[in-house]
Amino acid sequence: MQFKRSDFPQDFIFGAATSSYQIEGHQFGGAGQTHWDSFAATPGNVVRAENGALGCDHYHRFEEDFDLLAAAGFDAYRFSTSWARVLPDGRGTPNQAGLDFYDRLVDAMLERELKPCATLYHWELPQALADQGGWRNRDIAKWFGDYAEIIMGRIGDRVFSAAPINEPWCVGWLSHFLGHHAPGLRDIRATARAMHHVLLAHGTSIEVMRGLGMKNLGGVFNFEWATPVDGSEAARDAAALYDGYYNRFFLDGVFKGRYPENVLQGLGPHLPENYQDDFVTIQQPLDWVGLNYYTRKVIAPNDGPWPSHDEVDGPLPKTQMGWEIYPQGLYDFLKRTQAEYTGDLPLFVTENGMANADVLKDGHVQDTARIDYLNQHVAAAQKAMQEGVPLSGYMVWSLLDNYEWALGYEKRFGLVHVDFETLDRTPKESYSALKIALTS
Ligand code: FCB
Numbered sequence: 130m131q132f133k134r135s136d137f138p139q140d141f142i143f144g145a146a147t148s149s150y151q152i153e154g155h156q157f158g159g160a161g162q163t164h165w166d167s168f169a170a171t172p173g174n175v176v177r178a179e180n181g182a183l184g185c186d187h188y189h190r191f192e193e194d195f196d197l198l199a200a201a202g203f204d205a206y207r208f209s210t211s212w213a214r215v216l217p218d219g220r221g222t223p224n225q226a227g228l229d230f231y232d233r234l235v236d237a238m239l240e241r242e243l244k245p246c247a248t249l250y251h252w253e254l255p256q257a258l259a260d261q262g263g264w265r266n267r268d269i270a271k272w273f274g275d276y277a278e279i280i281m282g283r284i285g286d287r288v289f290s291a292a293p294i295n296e297p298w299c300v301g302w303l304s305h306f307l308g309h310h311a312p313g314l315r316d317i318r319a320t321a322r323a324m325h326h327v328l329l330a331h332g333t334s335i336e337v338m339r340g341l342g343m344k345n346l347g348g349v350f351n352f353e354w355a356t357p358v359d360g361s362e363a364a365r366d367a368a369a370l371y372d373g374y375y376n377r378f379f380l381d382g383v384f385k386g387r388y389p390e391n392v393l394q395g396l397g398p399h400l401p402e403n404y405q406d407d408f409v410t411i412q413q414p415l416d417w418v419g420l421n422y423y424t425r426k427v428i429a430p431n432d433g434p435w436p437s438h439d440e441v442d443g444p445l446p447k448t449q450m451g452w453e454i455y456p457q458g459l460y461d462f463l464k465r466t467q468a469e470y471t472g473d474l475p476l477f478v479t480e481n482g483m484a485n486a487d488v489l490k491d492g493h494v495q496d497t498a499r500i501d502y503l504n505q506h507v508a509a510a511q512k513a514m515q516e517g518v519p520l521s522g523y524m525v526w527s528l529l530d531n532y533e534w535a536l537g538y539e540k541r542f543g544l545v546h547v548d549f550e551t552l553d554r555t556p557k558e559s560y561s562a563l564k565i566a567l568t569s
Contacts, residue, residue: 130566131504132511134202142244142522143567144205145198145544146480148251148295151531152187153211155180155253159224161217163253164263165534168311179537181253185529186552188230193554195237197545198528201560202567205244207479207524208234209251209295212273215280219255220272228283235284244289246479246524248349249277249334251295252310252534259312264300264323267401270330270410277334278341285343292479293334296351296421297327297379309535321399324374325407328382332410339413347417348383349479352376354425354458358441366391367430367438374436376462384470386412395435417521418471419479422459422506424452449484449540454502456509463513463520475519480526481506484533484540487557494546494557503559525563529554 134143150165169180187194198206212219214227238245250273254263258272273293281291294300301324304310306317314320335346355371357364373389374396381389386408388396427443445453463476483502487494507523514520530543538549544560547553 130500130507130562132507133566133569136511140521142204142477142524143563144203144207144244144246144522144524145201145528146207146524146526147187147528147531148209148248149211149214150181150184150251150253151527151533152185152529153214154182154184154186154188155211155214156182157186157188158214158230159217159226160211160214161219161224162256163211163213164256164259164311165253167256167259168313171313174311174313175535176537176539179532181532183549184532185547187529190552190554191234192237194528194545195241195243197554197556197560198243199241201544201556201564203243205246205289205522205524206238206528207246207248209248210280210284211253212250212276213253213255216255216276217257219258220275223279228280231280231284235287239287245284245287247281247284247288247291248295249273249280249291249293250300252300254311263312264305264326265319267322267326267329269326270333273330274333274337277337281338281341281343285338285341288343290345290347290417291338291343292347292349292419293331294327295349297324297331298351298375300327302374317396318399321396322401324378324396325400325404328379328411329407331383332407332413335413335415336410345416347415347419347477348379349419349421350376350379351421351423351480352458352462353423354455354461356425356427356443358427358429361430363430364428367436368428370436371426371428371438380466380470382408382411383415384412415474417475417477418466419477420459420462420466421480421526422462422478423450423481423483424448425455425458427453448498448502449486450536452483454483454505456505459506460509460513463510463518464516467518473519475521477522477524478506478510478520479524481523482526482542484542487530487541487546489546489548489555492555494555496557496559499544499557499559500562503563
């Protein structure tokens with residue numbers, strides 16, 4: 130790598146991230162059905178209709194996975210707990226085996242001096258709650274608060290940090306407007322409600338966790354820089370709207386107690402009545418903010434209905450996901466988040482990384498492109514730090530190749546290669562490079 134640990138402040142945290150449904154193996158340990166299982170079982174939603182039933186079998190192999198994390202010199206591990214593993218029906222009787230599993234998981238991290246950074250929801254909603262409208266139903270805030278109390282009642286005394294919901298934009302817009310993720314809806318009213326209820330659930334669970342005496346509570350948001358296709362006013366407005374519903378909506382809600390005007394033009398009529406009253410809960414103070422960053426989008430206006438724009442193919446080199454490599458966006462978001470929203474609050478890059486068409490050959494995976502990607506993004510983060518952004522940590526997505534949602538097991542994001550037939554783990558070249566950077 131082009132950086133090493135000593136280039137950073139002593140307490141800077143390097144980590145790697147994963148999520149429950151993508152790696153655990155959902156079929157094990159009494160977890161309940163989720164909306165990802167039914168979404169994946171519906172033809173056309175997921176490549177080869179693959180699901181997270183097996184994942185990386187992390188449920189049985191977590192010791193081996195944590196040994197890899199520790200050997201590379203990571204300080205922290207960002208993981209998520211599965212609502213349906215803790216509460217198979219979303220509410221009611223907890224699954225003791227599920228609670229025991231997360232208990233063991235946290236202890237196994239601590240044994241290796243890995244800081245457990247927990248996320249309460251990384252997308253696998255219990256099917257029983259989806260049946261009741263899922264994120265469209267306002268009651269989800271309470272259901273989520275109850276779940277937070279149960280899982281954090283068990284592990285909250287030992288986690289280093291906790292965040293309620295991974296990437297509100299994906300839960301709201303991607304899953305209810307674009308229909309790309311479960312529950313696969315394409316409905317503007319569902320979208321408006323889901324986006325608002327996600328924030329209400331976020332705030333509710335922060336209150337619950339504070340009530341448990343927990344500290345170091347944050348929020349994890351994903352950001353995509355929006356570049357206007359040209360210098361026209363229409364293109365600028367189109368990009369500003371993309372920026373509005375993708376990036377600003379959630380930070381405006383949490384830090385300013387309002388939603389962006391340009392987004393309200395479309396979503397306003399579909400939001401719940403008196404939604405403004407919920408900002409008291411939504412604005413619960415946070416201790417840190419996490420940014421997940423991968424790419425940017427080039428945006429062009431069109432004549433269609435709101436939001437009246439298209440994503441245009443950009444000119445930069447792309448990852449296996451077809452995502453343009455644009456490290457400048459990470460720098461810009463770190464600067465803007467501090468300047469306009471978070472001030473002195475510590476920031477973390479909670480996800481950053483790339484999918485690559487990695488090939489295992491003679492026991493090696495030569496993922497030079499990933500090393501390059503990580504170098505460029507870490508450099509962008511360092512530049513922001515030099516200019517005063519209080520960045521406290523950087524986490525790679527992902528430790529392991531895993532279930533990449535609608536794209537099944539095809540897109541490989543891991544520092545460690547997983548053979549999905551044998552489940553063998555093989556550290557890639559990027560893993561070795563990071564290990565040298567972090568341990569020497
Ligand atoms: C993020 C998700 C994560 C993974 C990466 C590639 O949006 O949080 O689960 O899918 O993208």
